[in-house]
Amino acid sequence: NAGVTQTPKFQVLKTGQSMTLQCAQDMNHNSMYWYRQDPGMGLRLIYYSASEGTTDKGEVPNGYNVSRLNKREFSLRLESAAPSQTSVYFCASTGLDRSGSNQPQHFGDGTRLSIL
Amino acid sequence: AQTVTQSQPEMSVQEAETVTLSCTYDTSENNYYLFWYKQPPSRQMILVIRQEAYKQQNATENRFSVNFQKAAKSFSLKISDSQLGDTAMYFCAFIIFNDYKLSFGAGTTVTVRA
Numbered sequence: 402n403a404g405v406t407q408t409p410k411f412q413v414l415k416t417g418q419s420m421t422l423q424c425a426q427d428m429n430h431n432s433m434y435w436y437r438q439d440p441g442m443g444l445r446l447i448y449y450s451a452s453e454g455t456t457d458k459g460e461v462p463n464g465y466n467v468s469r470l471n472k473r474e475f476s477l478r479l480e481s482a483a484p485s486q487t488s489v490y491f492c493a494s495t496g497l498d499r500s501g502s503n504q505p506q507h508f509g510d511g512t513r514l515s516i517l
Numbered sequence: 518a519q520t521v522t523q524s525q526p527e528m529s530v531q532e533a534e535t536v537t538l539s540c541t542y543d544t545s546e547n548n549y550y551l552f553w554y555k556q557p558p559s560r561q562m563i564l565v566i567r568q569e570a571y572k573q574q575n576a577t578e579n580r581f582s583v584n585f586q587k588a589a590k591s592f593s594l595k596i597s598d599s600q601l602g603d604t605a606m607y608f609c610a611f612i613i614f615n616d617y618k619l620s621f622g623a624g625t626t627v628t629v630r631a
Binding site for chain 1: 521526550552559560561562564567608612615616617618619621622623624
């Protein structure tokens with residue numbers, strides 16, 4: 402059971418280049434998320450998808466786009482990378498418990514992205 | 518908007534001793550969940566413990582326990598009998614019941630000394 406799989410694990414880009422981070426989950430979860438982690442700031446939500454076919458902005462969406470390709474996959478795209486987007490990116494997913502509330506989120510292993 | 522504050526950037530503890538990490542949060546909601554996540558050097562995010570706001574009993578998970586004070590909006594994590602493998606960054610997190618947005622604190626780096 403792989404859980405949440407992110408690719409790639411590391412990437413170096415030049416300013417202005419584009420890049421898509423891939424995320425897939427095999428737990429049949431409805432909701433998926435993209436976060437970025439910066440030193441001293443914890444994890445901040447970029448975008449999320451509450452269910453297949455929907456996406457919504459999080460706390461820091463500027464400079465990013467997302468696609469919920471199907472129930473399993475949720476990609477994050479940087480159209481024109483900037484040095485300020487150097488960060489570690491995490492994908493997460495969650496399902497519903499018996500009460501109908503979201504279970505704790507399961508995280509992928511992260512992608513370290515450096516933009517020069 | 519919900520805010521989560523972890524006031525201790527770093528903590529150090531001797532192996533086998535106890536360390537307590539603080540977390541406070543701000544919300545006007547009454548029904549929510551609180552979590553502690555562990556991030557070791559491997560970068561994985563691992564759920565340590567979960568607390569439902571409607572439960573008065575503090576959650577425990579083996580050597581990990583919380584002190585949940587709803588009126589004070591405080592959610593501290595106690596690590597007992599610390600082990601070298603507990604060395605990690607610990608994040609406090611908050612989510613409103615039936616919401617999708619998980620809010621994180623800035624994290625506390627815990628170093629367990631041999």
